[in-house]
Amino acid sequence: MSEQNDPHHGGTGHDHAPNEQDVHDSLNHIVSPVVYITVGTLLLILTATTAAVSFIDLGVFNAVVALFIACLKASIVVLFFMHVKYSSKLTKLTIFSGLFTFAVLIALTLSDYMTRAWGRW
Amino acid sequence: MSDSTVTVTGAHAEHEHPPYQRHHFASMEQQVDTTSFAMWLFLLTEIMFFGGLFTAYLIFRNWYYPAFVEASHQLSIKEGTANTAVLIVSSFTMAMGVWCAETRRRGALVLCLCLTFILGLVFLGIKYDEYHEKYEKHHVPGLHYSLKSFTDPASDPEVHNAYPDDKPLMPDMARHTEIYFGLYFAMTGMHALHMIIGISILAFMIFRARAGAYTTGHVTFVNNFGLYWHFVDIIWIFLYPLLYLISRHA
Numbered sequence: 001m002s003e004q005n006d007p008h009h010g011g012t013g014h015d016h017a018p019n020e021q022d023v024h025d026s027l028n029h030i031v032s033p034v035v036y037i038t039v040g041t042l043l044l045i046l047t048a049t050t051a052a053v054s055f056i057d058l059g060v061f062n063a064v065v066a067l068f069i070a071c072l073k074a075s076i077v078v079l080f081f082m083h084v085k086y087s088s089k090l091t092k093l094t095i096f097s098g099l100f101t102f103a104v105l106i107a108l109t110l111s112d113y114m115t116r117a118w119g120r121w
Numbered sequence: 122m123s124d125s126t127v128t129v130t131g132a133h134a135e136h137e138h139p140p141y142q143r144h145h146f147a148s149m150e151q152q153v154d155t156t157s158f159a160m161w162l163f164l165l166t167e168i169m170f171f172g173g174l175f176t177a178y179l180i181f182r183n184w185y186y187p188a189f190v191e192a193s194h195q196l197s198i199k200e201g202t203a204n205t206a207v208l209i210v211s212s213f214t215m216a217m218g219v220w221c222a223e224t225r226r227r228g229a230l231v232l233c234l235c236l237t238f239i240l241g242l243v244f245l246g247i248k249y250d251e252y253h254e255k256y257e258k259h260h261v262p263g264l265h266y267s268l269k270s271f272t273d274p275a276s277d278p279e280v281h282n283a284y285p286d287d288k289p290l291m292p293d294m295a296r297h298t299e300i301y302f303g304l305y306f307a308m309t310g311m312h313a314l315h316m317i318i319g320i321s322i323l324a325f326m327i328f329r330a331r332a333g334a335y336t337t338g339h340v341t342f343v344n345n346f347g348l349y350w351h352f353v354d355i356i357w358i359f360l361y362p363l364l365y366l367i368s369r370h371a
Contacts, residue, residue: 070361078355
């Protein structure tokens with residue numbers, strides 16, 4: 001976004017909407033309704049897609065496709081509805097490190113369970 | 122000591138700040154950054170919390186795969202998909218609510234919050250219908266849990282017609298369907314609890330918004346509530362494929 005050339009909030013990632021009455025209004029980047037409508041429609045289309053795909057027998061790929069679409073939808077919600085695309089680097093780094101820690105916990109737990117009692121489950 | 126007092130007084134005299142800026146923040150920008158950072162930390166703890174349930178589901182589904190597949194065939198994909206759509210639309214109305222607060226549209230903000238509130242109730246209504254069916258079929262874990270649908274699929278004609286390939290399970294595998302429903306109620310129930318908390322906060326916000334509390338330029342509360350509401354939506358975005366979709370052809 002216009003981080004570099006924003007005179008009021010240089011470098012923090014906050015953007016300035018031109019038609020604002022007051023500087024404090026623009027501390028949060030104001031995302032236009034057009035973005036919300038596009039994103040909302042896209043999410044509904046993805047929901048219809050994932051429901052439709054579940055009626056086709058793809059073997060193991062049913063789960064792969066369903067979870068891939070779920071991750072795609074979640075990313076879209078986080079980036080646009082939750083404004084992370086327009087947020088500060090601190091917020092982005094916080095979310096990334098949280099998700100990374102979560103992935104480590106899942107990976108360690110599963111690597112334990114999956115290597116116990118070989119072939120007995 | 123006296124030096125610092127002078128600085129603080131001086132700062133106040135020469136620098137106007139809005140009434141909603143707390144005194145321990147140097148600027149409004151710092152306050153906004155801090156509150157949204159704190160909200161994200163809270164949401165990350167929530168991810169860890171739901172993540173434990175998701176991991177348990179993953180492990181048990183691997184262990185008792187046939188039981189989990191047949192148990193998930195009891196869920197209605199129509200109601201699950203409808204609920205997903207309802208939540209996405211409610212996330213959209215909430216996002217529009219944040220926009221209305223930021224652009225100081227009081228009437229539109231109240232409308233958006235009311236729509237979000239109603240869609241939240243619609244979600245819970247559909248969820249209630251699903252829970253009610255589980256209750257009637259004795260698929261709620263506990264003393265009255267019934268294995269009949271799984272040891273004798275033909276006794277459950279509605280599901281049997283939709284999934285004619287489902288074989289009767291041996292009793293020792295069939296009883297693990299109770300674990301599926303235990304996790305189903307734990308995950309969707311915890312999600313529903315988050316919805317109920319969100320709806321209660323929405324009711325409070327509708328009153329405050331009507332009084333003009335969020336259209337003065339101070340949008341932190343609406344913004345952070347929006348983050349919470351979208352987070353609850355994301356949890357459902359993962360519950361929906363895991364519970365309803367991935368076992369349809371297994």
